[in-house]
Amino acid sequence: MERSTRQRQAIREVLSELNRPLSPAEVLEAARRKVPGLGIATVYRTLKGLLAEGSAVMVELPGEPPRYELAGKKHHHHFRCTRCGKVFELEGCPGDLSDMVPAGFRAERHEIVLYGACTECH
Amino acid sequence: MERSTRQRQAIREVLSELNRPLSPAEVLEAARRKVPGLGIATVYRTLKGLLAEGSAVMVELPGEPPRYELAGKKHHHHFRCTRCGKVFELEGCPGDLSDMVPAGFRAERHEIVLYGACTECH
């Protein structure tokens, strides 16, 4: 990630502007509006690079392709709209889940995903 | 799923005996001990069939291949050991997560996954 290219700029802008976790395909579609010839391989390489330099984090939801969002947000979870498939960030967290952990197991982190209808789809 | 074959019996047994969500590859490995020539395609087809007839449910964890477990268990969540990769069932559930749902969104279900070390790996 040494050089600043049109492609990378476009990908960063897309992540920043849409402000929700995006799949590589979503990034490609949005970024192609800024850089028409953009290839999917460049999207994958750039996302990997952003991940490596810590500018982006991977958001993996059950049964979904990995998505990416800009790093630096505080602990949060996600909501996936079962109608349109978009993923949104959620505020808050139930906190202590230690009740659920059986003896002998040690929990280090957790993921919570809510499913339902988003504002546009209900 | 009309006929009862050695292959299907073996796959059902494996799901029942190991009693945790299994990936197709895990099912194949375990079921091959009972039916040596078993093919991966048959595993996929059988799992799909079990799913369709409601005997099994799919357990999808973030960033993991889908796993399968026998149906009929009550609402529960999962624990994935970050050392050995095995997935276990958890009792309990924090219950009401409505605090996390933004206005305009409607949550219908949720998934919680805890990550850490299992009894064998800590």
Place this chain on the structure above:
DNA sequence: ATAGATGCAAAGGGTTTGCACTTGA
């Protein structure tokens, strides 16, 4: 000028499908 970045197309890894053979009922 030149090493890094890109786009294409081929290669990978996991899942599904087509098809001839096998087998349960």
Place this chain on the structure above:
DNA sequence: TCAAGTGCAAACCCTTTGCATCTAT
């Protein structure tokens, strides 16, 4: 018997990689 079921290999889909070309510095 004979359609459902199986195993193999090819096909698929998404992601990664190789390589010739392009480009930021």
